[in-house]
Amino acid sequence: MQDVNSDAPNASSFETQLSHYRSTFGEDFHSFRTAFASFVLINSEALILPHLGLNGKPLDSFLKNETETQWAWMEKELAAAQKASPHVIVVSHHPPFLKAADEKHVYWNWPMGERNRLLGLLSKYGVKNILCGHTHTTTNVTVGGLNIFTVAGTARAFDNNGCGYRVLTINSTDVSSVYVRQTDAALKQCTPSLEHPDFFDNPSLRGTEWADLRWLR
Secondary structure (H helix, E strand, C coil): CCCCCCCCCCCHHHHHHHHHHHHHCCCCCEEEECCCEEEEECCHHHHHHHHHCECCECCCHHHHHHHHHHHHHHHHHHHHHHHHCCEEEEEECCCCCCCCCCCCCCCCCCCHHHHHHHHHHHHHCCCCEEEECCCCCCEEEEECCEEEEECCCCCCCCCCCCCEEEEEEECCCCEEEEEEECCCCCCHHHCCCCCCHHHCCCHHHCCCCHHHCCCCC
């Protein structure tokens, strides 16, 4: 899903986004299994919304139900996946953290309360790998036995790794990842750059490593 407009005056904008996504693409959180792995795909936008709020307004009953329904679903799926497969892999738009589990909450990671709730579930059900986006960078971070992989995709890249995708090789004992970079010259948006709209009004930020940037709305 696209990023939530957390500056909206009420919850209707998120409800509209969610409805549009479901009617256009289908389920926003679901799971599937392969020979050696169970994949649990979550809608991190909905899960972090209780912390971010919508312009300081409390969530309405619709959004409260959305988030708690998904948390309950996630735990049930993780428990079943742990029994069914050698590996459980979670897919989330937002990485739970960039470098450290106790780092400050910024735009690019999960709020601390929801982050701890997520990390608790990942630990409880033996999740070692989580695939993410959101940062428009391609990184591999391993902390406390949890491997967090981000990939820029092909929308825009803000680091020297350009655009691309990951290929996972999974067997009964191991999960390995290889990044495949796209080299098509037509992908102008994949040229390493920090020309992001949020830098336009603050030239001093240019040259800052994207994944290290502590930018908030």
